[in-house]
Amino acid sequence: YTQDSAKPSAAFVPTKADYEKVYNAITDIFDKEGYDDGSLAPVILRLAWHASGTYNKEDGTGGSNYATMRFPNEAGHGANAGLSVARDALEPIKKQFPWISYGDLWTLAGVAAVQETGGPAIPWRAGRIDGVEAHQTPDGRLPDAAQGSSHIRDIFGRMGFNDQEMVALIGAHALGRCHSDRSGYEGPWTFSPVTFSNEFYNLLLNDAWQWKKWKGPAQYEDKKTKSLMMLPADMAVVQDKEFKKWAQTYAKDEQKFFDDFSKAFSTMLELGVPKEQWKSEPYKVGQPEAAAA
Ligand code: ZEM
Known part of the structure; x- marks a missing residue:
C-alpha cells in the first residue's frame, strides 16, 4: 500500500460541483410527511444558526468553524434542545459525502433551508474544519427568549x-x-x-x-x-x-x-472561521445560474 491509498480522502479536493451535489442531497430530505408542517427546513435552519451564533468577537471563540454541537456537552445546552432532529437528519448526507466537514454541511443546509422555502440566495463558501471537544463554548451564548x-x-x-x-x-x-x-x-x-x-x-x-x-x-x-x-x-x-x-x-x-437578511445570515454562517481556511470567495449554491454554469 502506498501512503495515498491508506488515506484516500486526503487526496480528494471537492469542487463547486461537489457542493452542488451535497446541496441537492440536503434538499431531498426536507419534505417529511407528518413532521410539523411537513418540512425539516425550519429545524435545520435553527441548527445552522445555533452552530454559528456562539461566536464571541472579543476572543474569536465559538461560531461555525468546529461544529462543536456534535459533542454531548454543547448538544445538551438548553438552547439546543430538539436540534438532534436536524443533526440526525443530516447524518446520512455526511456518510454519503464524508469529505465535507460538519460545519460546512450544517451551514450549507441552513443556506438550503432559506433558499428552498422561497427566501433569498445566501452566499456561502467551504472551509470549516471539525474541531475537538475543547473548542466547545460555555452554555449561555445563545439568546434567551424570555428577555428583551x-x-x-x-x-x-x-x-x-x-x-x-x-x-x-x-x-x-x-x-x-x-x-x-x-x-x-x-x-x-x-x-x-x-x-x-x-x-x-x-x-x-x-x-x-x-x-x-x-x-x-x-x-x-x-x-x-x-x-x-x-x-x-x-x-x-x-x-x-x-x-x-x-x-x-x-x-x-x-x-x-x-x-x-442574506448579507447578515451569510456573515453569521462565517463567524469564527479563520480567513486562511476559506477555499474561495463566497458564491451561490443551489441557484439556477449556478446549476447552468
Ligand atoms: Zn429562533 N427560536 N431565536 N432564530 N428559530 C426558535 C425557533 C426557531 C430565538 C428563540 O429563543 C427561539 C433566531 C433568533 C432567535 C429559528 C431561526 C432563528 C425557538 C423555538 C425559540 C425559543 C424552539 C423550539 O421549541 O423548537 C431567540 C430568542 C432569538 C433572537 C433573539 C435567528 C437569528 C434565526 C435564524 C437566522 C427557526 C427557523 C426556528 C424554528 C425551528 C423549528 O423547529 O421549527
Whole structure:
C-alpha cells in the first residue's frame, strides 16, 4: 500500500460541483410527511444558526468553524434542545459525502433551508474544519427568549451585529414553530411556517397580541385566532424604538428584508472561521445560474 491509498480522502479536493451535489442531497430530505408542517427546513435552519451564533468577537471563540454541537456537552445546552432532529437528519448526507466537514454541511443546509422555502440566495463558501471537544463554548451564548432588547443587543452585539442586522436575522421566525418539549414555548409565528417571507414583521406590527393564558412560559398569542405566537424577545423588536424602525422597513419592503437578511445570515454562517481556511470567495449554491454554469 502506498501512503495515498491508506488515506484516500486526503487526496480528494471537492469542487463547486461537489457542493452542488451535497446541496441537492440536503434538499431531498426536507419534505417529511407528518413532521410539523411537513418540512425539516425550519429545524435545520435553527441548527445552522445555533452552530454559528456562539461566536464571541472579543476572543474569536465559538461560531461555525468546529461544529462543536456534535459533542454531548454543547448538544445538551438548553438552547439546543430538539436540534438532534436536524443533526440526525443530516447524518446520512455526511456518510454519503464524508469529505465535507460538519460545519460546512450544517451551514450549507441552513443556506438550503432559506433558499428552498422561497427566501433569498445566501452566499456561502467551504472551509470549516471539525474541531475537538475543547473548542466547545460555555452554555449561555445563545439568546434567551424570555428577555428583551438589551439582552438581544448584548448577545448579537457579541457576535458583531448592529441593530439593523439583529432585526433582519430574527425575521427568520417566519419559518417554523416552537415546541413545548424543546424550548417550552408552543406554536408557529406565521400562517405559512414553511415559507420564508417578511410575514413575521407584518404580523408583529399589525396583529393585536396578548399574553397567552397557559401553564407554559410567558408568550404572546394573536387575539384574533389564538393560533400564532410571539416570544417576549420577538415582541422586543416592536417595543424598542430603534428595532421597530427596521421592522417597519422590512414589513413594507420584502426585497429589502431579503437583501439584508442574506448579507447578515451569510456573515453569521462565517463567524469564527479563520480567513486562511476559506477555499474561495463566497458564491451561490443551489441557484439556477449556478446549476447552468
Ligand atoms: Zn429562533 N427560536 N431565536 N432564530 N428559530 C426558535 C425557533 C426557531 C430565538 C428563540 O429563543 C427561539 C433566531 C433568533 C432567535 C429559528 C431561526 C432563528 C425557538 C423555538 C425559540 C425559543 C424552539 C423550539 O421549541 O423548537 C431567540 C430568542 C432569538 C433572537 C433573539 C435567528 C437569528 C434565526 C435564524 C437566522 C427557526 C427557523 C426556528 C424554528 C425551528 C423549528 O423547529 O421549527
